[in-house]
Amino acid sequence: MKKESWPSGRAEGCFSRNTRCQLLLLIWSTSAVMIGCNGVEMTCPEECSCRTTFDPEDGAAVRVACTRGGMRVIPVDFIDRNAHVIIISAPDERQNSLTIGPIFTQPAPFVNLRELHIVNSNVPSIGQYSFWGLQNLMLINLTYNNLTSIGADNFRGLINLTDLHLDHNNIEQMPSETFRHLTSLRTLSLSNNQITTLVPRLFRMLAKLFYLDLSDNPLTELNPEVFKDIQHLRIFKCRRCLLRRVNTQIYHLVANLEELDLGENQFKYLTSDEFISLKKLKKLKLDGNQLSVIVDNMFGRNRELRVLSLARNRLALLAPAALANLTNLAHLDISHNKIDRFHLQTFAPVVDSLKTINFSGNNLVLNEIAIVLQILPEIHGVGLANLSLTDIPLNFFTYNEHLVALDISWNKFTNFPYKLLTKTKFLQRFDISHNKLQTLSELDLQRLEAIAQVNLIKNTWRCDQCSAGTMLVYMTTTVLNATLRHLKCYSPMRLRGVNFSEMTFDRLDPCPTTHEAQMSVIAGLMLVCVAVLAAVAAALCCTRRRAAHYYTNEEKRREHEHEHPDELLGHTELGSVATIHAPYHLVSKGS
Numbered sequence: 001m002k003k004e005s006w007p008s009g010r011a012e013g014c015f016s017r018n019t020r021c022q023l024l025l026l027i028w029s030t031s032a033v034m035i036g037c038n039g040v041e042m043t044c045p046e047e048c049s050c051r052t053t054f055d056p057e058d059g060a061a062v063r064v065a066c067t068r069g070g071m072r073v074i075p076v077d078f079i080d081r082n083a084h085v086i087i088i089s090a091p092d093e094r095q096n097s098l099t100i101g102p103i104f105t106q107p108a109p110f111v112n113l114r115e116l117h118i119v120n121s122n123v124p125s126i127g128q129y130s131f132w133g134l135q136n137l138m139l140i141n142l143t144y145n146n147l148t149s150i151g152a153d154n155f156r157g158l159i160n161l162t163d164l165h166l167d168h169n170n171i172e173q174m175p176s177e178t179f180r181h182l183t184s185l186r187t188l189s190l191s192n193n194q195i196t197t198l199v200p201r202l203f204r205m206l207a208k209l210f211y212l213d214l215s216d217n218p219l220t221e222l223n224p225e226v227f228k229d230i231q232h233l234r235i236f237k238c239r240r241c242l243l244r245r246v247n248t249q250i251y252h253l254v255a256n257l258e259e260l261d262l263g264e265n266q267f268k269y270l271t272s273d274e275f276i277s278l279k280k281l282k283k284l285k286l287d288g289n290q291l292s293v294i295v296d297n298m299f300g301r302n303r304e305l306r307v308l309s310l311a312r313n314r315l316a317l318l319a320p321a322a323l324a325n326l327t328n329l330a331h332l333d334i335s336h337n338k339i340d341r342f343h344l345q346t347f348a349p350v351v352d353s354l355k356t357i358n359f360s361g362n363n364l365v366l367n368e369i370a371i372v373l374q375i376l377p378e379i380h381g382v383g384l385a386n387l388s389l390t391d392i393p394l395n396f397f398t399y400n401e402h403l404v405a406l407d408i409s410w411n412k413f414t415n416f417p418y419k420l421l422t423k424t425k426f427l428q429r430f431d432i433s434h435n436k437l438q439t440l441s442e443l444d445l446q447r448l449e450a451i452a453q454v455n456l457i458k459n460t461w462r463c464d465q466c467s468a469g470t471m472l473v474y475m476t477t478t479v480l481n482a483t484l485r486h487l488k489c490y491s492p493m494r495l496r497g498v499n500f501s502e503m504t505f506d507r508l509d510p511c512p513t514t515h516e517a518q519m520s521v522i523a524g525l526m527l528v529c530v531a532v533l534a535a536v537a538a539a540l541c542c543t544r545r546r547a548a549h550y551y552t553n554e555e556k557r558r559e560h561e562h563e564h565p566d567e568l569l570g571h572t573e574l575g576s577v578a579t580i581h582a583p584y585h586l587v588s589k590g591s
């Protein structure tokens with residue numbers, strides 16, 4: 001059959017080749033819409049839309065979608081018995097109130113049904129044998145209902161079911177062996193329910209289970225016993241489960257785990273052998289806990305680890321060997337902790353693999369970050385938000401040639417870092433939102449034009465003709481249209497909150513008068529004097545301080561020697577490759 005689709009009540013193709021439809025029409029012709037097609041009919045309930053799609057693998061599929069809401073019964077008699085996919089859902093403000101018994105199996109089962117979605121419909125319970133005979137059903141989606149308990153009889157006969165989604169219900173009760181008829185099940189999602197305990201043998205017969213999501217349930221602890229039945233698990237999530245610790249016997253049982261998400265729980269510490277069994281772990285999320293330290297060799301046996309999030313904990317320290325053996329780590333998020341310095345050795349194992357690192361929201365000064373970045377040549381993305389930055393030195397990313405994403409939002413930039421950006425040739429995502437920029441010059445705008453994704457919102461944009469005039473021109477003539485039209489004026493007061501999209505040159509304030517301009521020049525000169533004095537003082541200071549360097553890439557160093565960030569790092573000691581002088585203190589040693 002060729003690829004076809006049509007909205008409710010319009011016929012352009014056909015697939016139902018029985019005469020039962022005609023019979024139905026005769027009986028219920030008031031509420032059923034007949035679709036005639038080359039002399040063959042199928043039905044589609046009035047409140048639904050029916051179409052056929054074509055997939056090279058599965059062939060033609062009849063999809064019935066009833067999504068307007070306000071439904072009290074599923075118009076199952078008017079749904080084509082050959083339907084492959086049925087979607088019943090509702091907008092939030094017009095939810096359905098449905099019950100489901102064996103409606104899809106009697107009088108004759110929907111033998112072709114592959115996917116059944118009944119969502120946002122206040123379904124209170126499933127009923128026994130509701131899906132009996134639906135041998136081809138692979139996916140059931142009952143999310144956003146009002147289920148409070150489920151049991152084995154609900155799922156009898158679903159021998160081919162691979163995906164069961166029950167998240168966003170009120171499930172409290174699940175007896176042992178609830179899923180014992182679902183021997184093909186691979187994905188089980190129970191997140192956002194009221195589950196407090198996992199009873200023994202809960203997951204019996206789920207030997208093929210691959211993905212389990214228990215997030216947002218008040219579990220407080222995980223019973224190791226239940227994991228005996230799901231030893232092939234690859235992805236396990238239990239975010240916001242009120243967990244304080246996990247019995248490590250669990251990890252021993254599900255040793256093939258590749259992804260573990262325990263974010264936003266209440267872990268205060270992890271033992272150094274916590275994850276020792278998880279040798280295949282690729283992604284680990286521990287963000288939003290209360291960890292205060294990551295000890296040496298914590299992930300020594302997790303050599304496959306690629307993604308590690310430790311954001312939003314209370315970390316003051318990553319021990320010198322905290323990342324030992326993580327030679328495949330590509331993404332590290334340590335944002336929103338209390339880190340104020342690093343041991344350079346910490347990063348030694350990841351120098352060749354790390355692609356993104358997020359330093360945002362720590363107590364870090366730029367020097368501490370600079371010395372880490374210079375040993376990470378592969379870095380593509382850097383997060384430097386919420387660090388109270390006012391500026392970034394010109395050669396900050398000298399060693400990070402591949403930088404494509406930079407986040408410096410939520411800082412205190414008053415000037416656009418134009419010169420810095422001329423050095424980051426490959427930048428494609430740039431976020432400088434939530435700063436104190438007042439204007440962008442023509443050069444700034446030209447640089448931004450070459451960056452695919454730019455975020456400039458929530459700055460203190462000044463809407464006078466000198467400051468915003470050029471920006472308005474760029475808004476109407478360049479690719480920056482979408483970026484600029486969302487900005488809002490911050491000053492003068494009378495224009496505060498006005499969107500750039502509704503701004504015209506005439507509405508802008510005139511440029512400041514010459515007197516004001518002179519005053520600001522004088523003020524500027526005074527500032528420069530102060531800055532020069534400060535710089536001289538700082539330079540004097542620096543010469544009295546010793547600092548250290550660590551290089552992993554001798555060639556790269558040579559290449560960049562001429563533009564080395566000396567002034568940033570203080571005195572440089574061009575030592576041999578592996579020499580590490582730590583701990584590293586750049587900021588005033590009280591000389």
Ligand SMILES: *[C@@H]1O[C@H](CO)[C@@H](O)[C@H](O)[C@H]1NC(C)=O
Nearest residue numbers: 134135136137138159160161
């Ligand atoms: C469903 O299971 C039955 C019995 O095991 C089998 O014959 C049939 O091919 C299966 N259908 C699918 C789509 O796997």
Ligand SMILES: *[C@@H]1O[C@H](CO)[C@@H](O)[C@H](O)[C@H]1NC(C)=O
Nearest residue numbers: 087089117119141142143165
């Ligand atoms: C469940 O159905 C809702 C509404 O149709 C849909 O948004 C959601 O993606 C579905 N979930 C799955 C896992 O198919």
Ligand SMILES: *[C@@H]1O[C@H](CO)[C@@H](O)[C@H](O)[C@H]1NC(C)=O
Nearest residue numbers: 122123124145146147148170
């Ligand atoms: C959901 O079920 C609970 C308990 O059975 C009931 O009190 C509540 O009214 C139901 N909510 C809706 C929206 O039907």
Ligand SMILES: *[C@@H]1O[C@H](CO)[C@@H](O)[C@H](O)[C@H]1NC(C)=O
Nearest residue numbers: 297298299300301303324325
């Ligand atoms: C690092 O991995 C090697 C090889 O798997 C292992 O022998 C060593 O003990 C690991 N290091 C740590 C600190 O666990």
Ligand SMILES: *[C@@H]1O[C@H](CO)[C@@H](O)[C@H](O)[C@H]1NC(C)=O
Nearest residue numbers: 311333335356358381382383
């Ligand atoms: C940290 O930055 C990375 C990308 O650099 C981003 O994916 C992640 O969401 C950020 N983390 C937080 C907590 O903002």
Ligand SMILES: *[C@@H]1O[C@H](CO)[C@@H](O)[C@H](O)[C@H]1NC(C)=O
Nearest residue numbers: 335360361385386407409410
């Ligand atoms: C910066 O901090 C603020 C306030 O804590 C927070 O709302 C915001 O999400 C943070 N932004 C980033 C990118 O970390």
Ligand SMILES: *[C@@H]1O[C@H](CO)[C@@H](O)[C@H](O)[C@H]1NC(C)=O
Nearest residue numbers: 475476477478479481482485
């Ligand atoms: C800018 O975007 C708006 C809304 O997306 C659009 O209406 C307008 O035509 C665009 N202007 C230019 C010059 O592309």
Ligand SMILES: *[C@@H]1O[C@H](CO)[C@@H](O)[C@H](O)[C@H]1NC(C)=O
Nearest residue numbers: 485486497498499500501502
């Ligand atoms: C400004 O634009 C935003 C979206 O870009 C819109 O939601 C908002 O209503 C606009 N504000 C005014 C005052 O027009």
